Amino acid sequence: MSGEMDKPLISHHPADSDGNLAEALREAPKVGILGSGDFARSLATRLVGSGFGVVVGSRNPKRTAGLFPSAARVTFQEEAVSSPEVIFVAVFREHYPSLCGLREPLAGKVLVDVSNPTEQEHLRHRQSNAEYLASLFPTCTVVKAFNVISAWTLQAGPRDGNRQVPICSDQPEAKRAVSELAHAMGFMPVDMGSLVSAREVEAMSSRLLPGWKVPTLLALGLFVCFYTYNFIRDVLQPYVQEDKNKFYKLPVSVVNTTLPCVAYVLLSLVYLPGVLAAALQLRRGTKYRRFPDWLDHWLQHRKQIGLLSFFCAALHALYSFSLPLRRSHRYDLVNLAVKQVLANKSHLWVEEEVWRMELYLSSGVLALGTLSLLAVTSLPSIANSLNWREFSFVQSTLGFVALVLSTLHTLTYGWTRAFEESRYKFYLPPTFTLTLLVPCVVILAKALFFLPCISRRLSRIRRGWERDGAVRFTQPTDHALVEKTSHV
Numbered sequence: 224m225s226g227e228m229d230k231p232l233i234s235h236h237p238a239d240s241d242g243n244l245a246e247a248l249r250e251a252p253k254v255g256i257l258g259s260g261d262f263a264r265s266l267a268t269r270l271v272g273s274g275f276g277v278v279v280g281s282r283n284p285k286r287t288a289g290l291f292p293s294a295a296r297v298t299f300q301e302e303a304v305s306s307p308e309v310i311f312v313a314v315f316r317e318h319y320p321s322l323c324g325l326r327e328p329l330a331g332k333v334l335v336d337v338s339n340p341t342e343q344e345h346l347r348h349r350q351s352n353a354e355y356l357a358s359l360f361p362t363c364t365v366v367k368a369f370n371v372i373s374a375w376t377l378q379a380g381p382r383d384g385n386r387q388v389p390i391c392s393d394q395p396e397a398k399r400a401v402s403e404l405a406h407a408m409g410f411m412p413v414d415m416g417s418l419v420s421a422r423e424v425e426a427m428s429s430r431l432l433p434g435w436k437v438p439t440l441l442a443l444g445l446f447v448c449f450y451t452y453n454f455i456r457d458v459l460q461p462y463v464q465e466d467k468n469k470f471y472k473l474p475v476s477v478v479n480t481t482l483p484c485v486a487y488v489l490l491s492l493v494y495l496p497g498v499l500a501a502a503l504q505l506r507r508g509t510k511y512r513r514f515p516d517w518l519d520h521w522l523q524h525r526k527q528i529g530l531l532s533f534f535c536a537a538l539h540a541l542y543s544f545s546l547p548l549r550r551s552h553r554y555d556l557v558n559l560a561v562k563q564v565l566a567n568k569s570h571l572w573v574e575e576e577v578w579r580m581e582l583y584l585s586s587g588v589l590a591l592g593t594l595s596l597l598a599v600t601s602l603p604s605i606a607n608s609l610n611w612r613e614f615s616f617v618q619s620t621l622g623f624v625a626l627v628l629s630t631l632h633t634l635t636y637g638w639t640r641a642f643e644e645s646r647y648k649f650y651l652p653p654t655f656t657l658t659l660l661v662p663c664v665v666i667l668a669k670a671l672f673f674l675p676c677i678s679r680r681l682s683r684i685r686r687g688w689e690r691d692g693a694v695r696f697t698q699p700t701d702h703a704l705v706e707k708t709s710h711v
Contacts (some may be wrong), residue, residue: 252275252276253275253276253277253278253306253307253308254270254275254276254277254278254307254309254310254311254404255277255278255279255280255303255304255306255307255309255310255311256270256277256278256279256280256303256310256311256313257280257300257303257304257310257311257312257313257314257322258279258280258281258311258312258313258314259279259281259282259283259287259290259291259297260313260314261374262313262337262374262377263279263311263313264290264291264374265374265375265377265378266311266313266337266369266374266377267279267291267292267295268291268292268377268378269377269378269380269408270295270408271292271294271295273407273408273409274407275404275407276296277291277292277294277295277296278295278296278298278302278303278306278307279291279295279296279297279298279303280298280299280300280301280302280303280304281297281298281299281300281303282299282300284297284298284299300322300325301325301328304325304328304329304332305328307332308332308333308400309332309333309335309400309401309404310329310332310333310334310335311335311337311369312334312335312336312337312338312356313337313338314338315338316338316340316344316352316355319352319355319356319359320359322359322360323359326360326362329360329362329363330362330363331362331363332363332364333363333364333365333366333397333400333401334356334360334363334364334365334366335365335366335367335368335369335401336352336353336356336365336366336367336368336370336421337368337369337370338352338370338425339352339370339425339428339429340352340425340429341429342429345422345425345426345429350422351367351418351421351422351424351425352367352421352425353365353366353367353391353418353421353425354418354419354421354422357418364392364393364394364397365392365393365418366390366391366392366394366397366398366401367389367390367391367392367415367418367420367421367424367425368388368389368390368391368401368405368412369388369405370389370424370425370427370428371387371388371389371424371427371428372388372410380409386409386410386411387410387411387412387413388405388410388411388412388413389413389415389424389427390402390405390412390413390414390415391414391415391416391417391418391419391420391421391424392417392418393417393418398414402414434523434524434527435527437520437524438524438527438528438531439527439531441489441492441528442485442489442528442531442535445484445485445488445489446481446482446485446535449481449484449485449654450477450478450481452651452654452657453477453480453481453654454473454477455648455649455651456648456649456651456653456654457469457472457476457477457480457648458470458472458473458477459649460648460649471551472551475542475545475546475549476546478542479539479542479543479546480654482535482536482538482539482542483535483536483539483633483658484654484655484657484658485532485535486532486533486534486535486536486539486629487532487629487633487658487662488658488661488662489528489529489531489532489535490529490532490594490622490625490626490629490662491626491661491662491664491665492528492661493525493528493529493532493622494622494623494626494665494669495661495664495665496518496521496522496525497522497525498664498665498668498669498672499518500514500518500522501672501681502668503518504681504684504685505677505680505681505684507690508684508689508690508691509684509689509690510684510685510687511689526601529597529598529601529622530598530601532594533594533595533597533598536590536591536594537591537595540587540591579635579638582631582635583632583635583636586628586629586631586632586635587632589628590625590628590629590631590632593621593622593624593625593628594625596617596621597617597618597621597622597625600614600617600618601618623669626662626665626666627666629662630659630662630663630666633655633658633659633662634659636655637653637655637656640653640655641653641655641656
């Protein structure tokens with residue numbers, strides 16, 4: 224694949240003359256394209272660069288010929304569909320009936336539908352675009368493919384975009400031909416089954432981050448809850464009880480207090496479903512029973528939740544760096560200096576606070592660094608270069624280390640504040656005490672699972688042992704057979 228993706232887009236080999244170029248194009252396999260839009264031009268460019276002879280069918284070839292590569296032949300639609308066996312239909316659904324005059328020359332050929340419906344069209348039509356095209360051309364074989372690839376990806380190459388090309392058709396031979404074509408262009412064909420799956424394939428292009436909807440709503444919900452809680456404690460309470468106006472804290476200070484809470488809770492929610500799954504397996508005594516749907520979906524969204532946790536933590540670091548730049552912070556420093564002078568204090572040094580802040584900053588930096596490593600290794604290009612043991616070590620072991628470091632960071636921030644009566648504003652506990660609940664449960668549960676009596680049982684269950692199930696591992700009674708039995 225690496226060699227195929229490195230090939231140039233315009234031409235394979237320099238031609239010494241126009242005759243040599245024409246001879247090379249005659250020998251290359253022919254591919255037809257119906258349409259002259261942006262996608263058709265990018266498709267022609269990629270096909271020419273992949274060594275195919277391209278014939279483009281247009282209603283006005285003289286006007287559109289200059290938009291295509293010089294190696295591609297632009298002609299009328301009737302002539303373009305006469306020789307190629309595989310023809311890309313790069314027109315919109317509403318223009319399909321205009322191609323009905325080509326039914327006779329298209330008979331027996333493979334039509335590759337690359338169109339995508341809008342969201343409204345997808346809901347309005349019961350048939351997919353590919354099925355509709357197949358109904359108009361019953362003597363042709365329709366293949367749905369390349370609809371999830373953008374024109375930019377076709378021009379820049381699959382290295383800069385998604386390599387996977389979902390393909391579906393009712394004819395295996397047609398699917399095989401289009402799959403080989405996609406592979407020659409540097410893409411990775413994915414068989415999606417029969418043409419009935421075209422509706423699902425077309426829906427892929429209209430989805431906006433489907434796997435991120437629930438995690439994003441979860442993160443936003445946590446942010447709103449913690450922001451409201453911090454607003455009541457840090458802004459509303461001083462205004463009501465002390466007649467102090469601290470609404471200036473809303474844009475930066477309250478946000479910076481909220482972000483680490485969201486990041487910390489989200490990180491713990493990444494590892495909580497694993498704890499629940501392990502507890503269920505221990506309770507059931509088997510791994511061959513499905514998890515509840517809510518737990519199954521939770522496990523599938525752990526990557527997105529973890530990346531949102533890293534995003535909030537990174538924002539918290541940036542907000543923290545900007546705190547000394549605020550005008551209010553400078554005023555507080557001046558007021559503190561004036562109070563120190565008036566109180567005749569020439570030296571202000573609290574050993575306990577110095578150590579607390581050093582530990583607090585150090586653990587925070589280490590936690591953010593570990594989260595950065597987790598975020599980087601979750602990228603497909605990095606994850607594909609790791610074997611399963613390496614990936615599991617980074618995501619599981621180092622992830623748990625990041626959770627422990629984040630807990631240490633939170634504890635050193637709170638220190639003894641949880642036991643000071645003045646910290647309970649409106650009888651509400653400090654925010655950090657609420658954030659510690661879920662992470663501490665996860666850490667304690669993980670610690671319990673490390674106990675030999677529990678870890679051995681859990682390991683046996685995950686290797687196929689069942690407490691009361693049908694799968695049982697028994698030793699053979701024949702001593703000679705025992706020696707031949709593998710214990711791996």
